[in-house]
Every structure is written in structure tokens, then in C-alpha cells.
Amino acid sequence: MAKRTMAVLSAATLGAVLAGCGAGSTSPAGSGANHSSPSAMVVTWSSNPQTIDPRKIYDGEDWNIGRSLYVGLYDISAHGQLVPMVAKSAPDISDHGLVYTIHLNPKAVWSNGQPVTAQDFVYALRTELSSQFQSPDTYLWWMIKGASAYESGKSAALGIKALGAHTLQYTLSTPYSAFPYVLGVPASFPVYPGAISRVAADPVTDGPYVVAQWKTGQSMTLNQNSHYTLEPRTYPKHLQFDFNVNPSVGVLRVENGQADLVADGIPSANYQQLKANSQYAADITAGYQPAVILLALNERVKPFNNPLVRQAVEMAINKKHLVKLMNGRAQVANGVLPPSLPGFGSDIPNPYPFSPTKAKVLLKKAGYPHGFSTTLGLASEQTGGSQIETEVEADLKAIGIQVTAKPLPTEASAQAQMPMMTYSWYMDYPDPADFVSGFLTSPAIVGGSNPAFLNDPKLDQMEARASAMPLGAARTALYKQIDERAMKDAAYVPLFYPELTYFHSSRIHGFTYPAVYFPAIYSQLKISGN
Amino acid sequence: MLRHVARRLLWSLFDLLVIVTIAFLLTYLLPGDPARTIAGPHASVADVARIRRQLGLDAPLYVQYGHYLWNLVHFNLGTSIEFGTPVLGDILAKFPATAILAVSGVVWELILGLPLGILSAVRQGGLLDRVSSVLSMAAIALPQFWVGIILLFVLAFKLHWFPLGGTGSPVLWYGFLPGLTLGIGGAAYYQQLVRSRVLEVLPQQYIATARAKGLSEWAVLVRHVMPQVMTTLITQIGMDLGYFMAGVVVVETVFGWPGIGLQAWAAIKALDVPLVIGTVLFGAFWIVLANFVVDSIYGLIDPRIRLR
């Protein structure tokens, strides 16, 4: 999924203060004495959930909250394996990879005691893809038979049906080997049709938790779902999310024992001091996120329609220095496929390595010997937003390009006019197809997920071939070639693969490094002494 | 008397009408297509056209203005782009927190400003007078968010005296620092105001008479000086309450205090223009109301005002 993601440090700054813990004097983070409840895990987040309806869940902490309330057919393990949840076992694949039949686990029940049925999944998908519903997740389902005609309201036929209460069948329009992974993302979770009016605020759920209280813009409390049996009930009895908390204040709260986790990760300002404090060694969990942060250079707006200008921009940007600005908590990116993607990370060479002098020559060749002025659209809550803004403005100024940063407008038509913008892609499921078909070869249309309007028919053909190939080395190699070819175009300038560093109280255990976007699966955590 | 109040009321209503008109022009005449925004990034051209019709955005300006007023009379301030909920509902849901903060801000202004003002006037030129003059000068000159950041860091984090932002129970404990931050600038101003007012009153003839009657210095202060000071202060308190009710964006943002200011700030980040403008209107309403009440009370206390 793209854009709106974790706010590690947004350009427009939120709330308050600061870090700084007198090293030595402090006890391990949140030793527990101050916690209001020993059985509640408190999570701070700088933002607010957009929705808790799984059919609309798109990004941010929404994913983790969604996974706390619901489970789908499968989970994706830390190693990228499919783990059956509501499904009894792996799907039966027939008809040359076009038909997926899945048997449901009769033990899966809703929080009101009713069994989870195949009809619930059918209902969820048919409503999610309907034109009135306006889900941002429809792009995930492009391979379902009849999806596009159904979405535009031209046809009622859709490739999903229930064969009895506990058998579900998906039909695809084209073979797509990564399809079972799609059945692990929140957008594939079922909803309970019998209480659909409650789905937005107080839903009947089939996951580890139910909503106990939600004060919009302030906090949300979840209680264990007593009907849930798909995972051992060793996870915290209650989850409490505090919203609109500046991440730096969140860190202080964890240090003072008033919170257990900062969902945003550790801000740069606090990182050094936490890292230097040996007491916290066990309370910091880090890993590369399966994500890539990029600059999108709009091929439809002058002067970025000129490939030489795009190449000059990539050559001018000092990605290494940018990574240093992020306290080294990122890895320089040369392609879109992140190295943490299990088995797929493509370590391709940068076709336009850093060289301001060569960049100037290219600009001259392109007809801009004195540079030009342009605008950089900053996605809201962009990971590393202020660092990217500062670095790009300074680097491009050095080759004569004057950059003015502006918040990225929310309207698609206005975005299409934006010459240059930050863009990020967070993995939905551990397969390169998610990145490639998700934005690189996504149709170059206004309102699509390809904001640079990269349009290369050869690339599309390669992608069509790769996505149908069986999972394995040959497919991996082809995706690497796709990445390499796309990068030569320089419509997307990959900047870095971000690292997510969590700071949590020492009483919380069980963090595993996530293979997918879920940074924290709360039902896999434990509170010690509880 | 009643005529005076009625006239004020009519003027206040007129003010509100003009304010509403300015807000209307801000929302509808400036760039940005509300239909497109509401339709969302995935909408088709046809969807946008449909929503335009639904919203009446293809109608002439005066018709739209009519709609806007009609909606306002029915307490409809529009729909939030981010949440898709009625703006007024969102504001009213957050208003209690802002009201608590506003009241505690005024309480802090009085707790700090009143005694310091009186004492520094009584002992004019003394140590307390000098110290409080310097402090009030600094308190007025420091940016509010800077004060908040430092209070939060020192009192909440280092000394563990208060919670680190947010709200909870008891609310007075959570509201302590935000209220203090809000009130500190005003307290400095109250100190200066009270000090100068007391200095004006003290040399008056009736004070000397009271003293001559053998009243203690304390009794003179309470019985003769305080009423004068309070008459001056009452206007200021009323206006401050109005301004604070109107939303204290910076303080609420620094402390993550869940009031209408923090909500407006989140709306600003989400470019949710209807919610921002709605909050501006709501705030303006409070200020107009405060103006009206203060003027009316003032008319009661001081009949000369009525003649104007």
C-alpha cells in the first residue's frame, strides 16, 4: 500500500517534547510500578485510526488494530509462510491456477458465538468492491474474475462464491501465484453481515479482541474476545491505544512507565539517548521494514517529461547522507524491492550513481543550464518527511534546481499536476508482485497508484509473465529484471528502505520481526508476570 | 437597561451573520473542489459530477449561500472530509475538554496574577515587585509552545509530578500543566493590570478615609480596593474565557489535550477544510457571545456605557 504511513517525524511537527533520560539513574523502561493496570498494554500513536472496518483498512496502525479485531483465512508468518487461521488448510488450487477452494475451520466463531461462514467472506468482498463503498483496497483484488466490471457496476458477477457454509471458492481471471497471500491482508477479512450497522464503531469480530470503548481522537480500549480460540489466549487482556501522542512524548511515557509501546517507532531525537542507555538494550527492537520510500517524478509535467532531467535528479541526491540524517536507521535503495522481502530483495546497481557534477552536465544537455524551479509534494505523515525535504531541497539546489515543498493535496487531479512528490510503498504481502503490479506497472491514470505515470508496455508484458509463473528462482530473477528496467527510466527515484525501531516497556515480550506490514501482532505479545 | 441589552443582542446577531458570510466565502470561493475532495482519490469523473449536483455546487453563488445559511439555521456546519461525520457533532464531542481547559486557564490567570499584582502594588519597588515584573515580562515574551514543552519535560518527565500529556482521571491532575501553560501569559498580563489598577486606587481620598477610621491594611484591601480591581478584571476574564473556549490550538497540541483545538490541528494536517472552518465559526460564536455578555454586564455596572 502507498503513502499515509507511520509518522516517525513529520515535516509539520506535532506536539511536544523531548527525550533525555539521565543515563544510569533510570530503571528499565516501565518497570511496571506505575502501570494503571497490570493486564492492559498501553500503546501510543501520533495519529488516529481512519477506520476499523477491515474492508477499508489501508495503512498505519489501522492494520495492527484490524488484526487485533479480526482474523482472515490466513496469517503470514515472520518468515513469509502462510499460516491457516479461519481456513482449515492451504487452498486447493485447480483449473491451471485459476480456481482456489478453501475449507473453513468450524472452530472459527464470531464474538457473538455464531460460526464464521463462507457467506460472510462473500458478503465482505462483494460490498468492499462495490462502487458505492469506495474502498481504497480494491487494487488488491484486480486478479479476481469479473472484478473490474463489478467495481464499475456493469455486472453483478464476481469470482467468489460459497459452496455451503464452510467451503469458499475464488475464481481468478488470470493465474496469480501470490494469490494466497492476498488472503492474509486485512482487506480480505470477513465481516458479520447480521450486525453490519455496528461495523464502523463497535463491530462483531472474529479475532483476538473486541472493542470495549472508542473515544474518537483520544483513545481506544480493546478487551479479549472470549469466543476466540484460534490462538492461545496468552496475550494481554486489554489493549489501550492513546491517539494523537507525539512519538517523543510516547517515548517519555514508556520510560516513566505510563505506556508500553510507541507505535510510531523511536524518533531521531530520542534514538541516540535510548540506544546509549544499556538498561534499555532489551527494550529496543529493530529491523528493516518491508517498504521502500521514493521520489516520484511526474512524467506528464515539464521538465520531468525529459528523461535527462529525471536522471540528473537521481544523480544529484545524496542518498547516503539522507540515510545518515535518519540516524543510519535505513538502507540506501537502488530499486523498489526491499532486501527484507524474503528471498526476493533485489540488490541491483544504481544506474545513475551520485554525482552532482555529472548531474549538472545532464541538466545542461536537457536544456536547463541554469536549472529551474519546481515543487515537491510531501505526503502527510511521510516516514522521514522532514529529512527527505531537507536533503532533496539542499541537493537539488546544488545543481541549480529550486525546490519548494508543499503538503501533497488529497485530490487526485491536483496530485496529477504535482511535478515531484514523495511516495512510499509498504508491503501488503511478501511477494514482489505486490510492489511491481501495485505501483510500478499499475495503469498510468489519474487517481491510480502510479503517481509518476511510468508507462512502459514492455514492463507490463514482463510483469504479466512473472506474476503467472510458479513461485521460485526463475520468477525471482524475472522480477529483478523488471526492477532494473524500471529504474533506468528514473520516473521513480528510490531513496531508502526504512528501518522501524520499536521502544517498548520491559514487561512486554514476543516481538518478532514482521515479514509483512503488520509491525506488531498484539495477539502474539505477552505481558510478563501476567 | 433592557433596551441596551436588546440592542447589543441585535448587533451580536448581525456580527455573526457577517462572520458566517466570510466563512462561506472562505469555503466556497477559494481553490479546491469540495466534490472532488469528498469523492476521494478513487472516484470517477461521473461520481464527482454526481456529488457536485448533490451538494448543489453547480448552482449560482447566491443559491449556494442560501443553502449554507439554511443549513446553519438547522445546526448543520457541513461534513468532515476525513471522518465523513457532521462537523458540529465532532466539535461538540470535543468541546467539554476545551471548556475544562479554558476554565482552568482563567483560574490560573487569577491564582497567579491577582495576588502578585496586589502584593507588588502594595510593596511597590520591593523585591517581590521587581521579581514579578521581570517574570511577567518574560512570561509574555516566551512563545506558549516553548513554555509548554519545558513544563512537560521538567515537571512531568523529570520530576514525575504530572502525567505526560493526554487526559484521564482525575481530570484536574491531567489538566494541571495544560491549564498552567494556557494561563501563564494571561497571568503576567493580569499581574500588570492589577498592579496598575491598585496603584491608581490607593492614593484616592476614600482609601485614606478608611485607613483613618482605623481599618487594617488587609481590610482596606479586601473591602475597598478589591471591588475596584474586580470591576476592571471582569471584562478581561469574560473575554479570555471566550477566546479560550474558541479553541487553544497550540496548548492542546503540545499536551495532546483532546479538545476542539487539537481536533482542528489534526484537521489542518488532513486538509479537512470543513472541519477547520467549522471550528473557526464555533470559536467566533464564543467570542461574540463573550463580547455580548461582557458588554451587558458592564452596562449594568457602569450606566454611563449605556448612554454611548
Added chain:
Amino acid sequence: MSAVANLQQPLERPRRNVSRRRAYTTLIVSGSIVFVIVAVAVLAPVLAPHNPDRLFPNGLSAAGNPLGPSRAFPLGTDQFGRDELSRLLWGGRPALLISVIASVFSSAVGILLGVAAGYLGGWVDTLISRFVNILMSFPLTLFAVAIVLIVSPSLINLIIIIAAIYWTYTARLVRAEVLTLREQDFVSAAHALGATPWRLMIRHLMPNVLDTVIVRGVLTMAQVFLLEAGLSYLGVGVQPPTPDWGLMIAQSQNYYGADPGLVLYPGIAIAVTVIAVTQLGQSYRALRRRA
């Protein structure tokens, strides 16, 4: 922001019983401080050791953190590896520019409309006073933020918005003053001698309210300075990478523990400027009143 609301009439009311000498000393001291601040801002390109926007490759520690003071960077660097001293020297420019221009504009508009309202009275007064009242009824910070949100936060837009709000305070004061002046002999004398209303307003009334306007203008500068810092803090004021004190605090606010200077230096700079400007205005008034 309510602190600003609080400042609306504040600082000028306290009539301090300061001796003339003390007022004079304050005037000299605060005047010199203001002079130095303005001089530093104007001469920043000459005084600053480095380009304030330059990201120094050696400006960050190996772990990517700001550096402490050194010979190359006398006040250390900020979190982007830029020279803190250079940014501090440059950082007063946007706020000074905004506050000076906005205060000149709001004084000019305020004196014109204030005199017109006070002297002409009747429907002119009603119209202007109503308009002043209405503009003052908008919650200041939020109103400014809402407009900036719609028109984009360029320097010129900021100046226009702030001037458009602040002229009301001047106008209200001037009107009140003119109302009392109108009753005085020299006005009726001029009137009796056949002076036209225009001539009367420009030749007789305006010079008499000029002192009030100057003092008000100086105080407006101080308030605008704080308002600008608040807007930058909220992300709708001066935009990065422009060095600006308010924005510097906003961008580095979380470094209070790791590198307190990044928060303290610009905070102190703002406070000193605001105090000096305020004192300059107040001592000037004290002297004129006694003169």
C-alpha cells in the same frame, strides 16, 4: 493562540510610575538591543560563518546526531548537519521582516480608518467599528491557520493575513483617542476657521494620534513576532529550509534532552527580541506622556 489574544491590549495599559530617568535608561538599553538584533539580521549574510542551508557532510556524528560546539561550528550543528550559529544569525530575518511590514501596514490602515471613524462618526463610524468588531471576533490563531491553509503559506501571504488582522487594534485605539480630541479647543478652532474635514483629519488629528500609533505599532511588532513563531510551530508559518527562530524550535523541539541548545537558543532569541521591542514601546510612551 490565546496568549496572543491576551496581548491584545495588555502591555500598554499598566501606567507605571516610572521616573523619567528610568524610562530614558530603558529606552536607550532596549533601543540598543533592538538595534543590534536588527543589525545582526541585516548583516547576517556577512556575519554568518557558513551558508545556513548547507548540509555539512561532517556536520553530523557517525551515528547521525547533531554535533556540539567546535571551532568549525561555534554553537554546534542541528539535526540536519547545518551550522546552528549561522541559522541563528539568519533566523531573525523572516520574523522581523514580517513583523515590521505587517505592523507598518496595520498602523497605516488603522490610523486612516480610526481617524475617519472617530471624527466623521455617523454611518462611517458604525461601519468601521462593526467591521473591527467582527474581525476581532475570529479566533486569531485558528483563523490565520485556516486562511494560510487555503492560500498557501508564502511570506507575502503571511504578511497580508497578519496585517489584515492587526490593523483593527490600532483602529480601535485611534478612534477612542480621536473621540476625546474632537472635543478639544484646537479642533473646534480649526473647524471654525473653515478647515475641511479632510484637512482637519490629516493636518490636525493624525499628528496628534501619531504617538499612540507608533507605540501601538511597536507593540504589534512584538505580538506578531510571537504569532509568527506559533504559526511556524504549527507548520503553517515560514517554510523549511528557511532559517527562522520559531521554525527552528518546532523542528528541533524533540531534541530538548539530546541537544537542549537547539531549543534554547532560538527560544531565548525570541524572548529577548520581544522583551526589547516591548520595553522600547513602553518607555517611549512613558517619555512622551511626560514630555
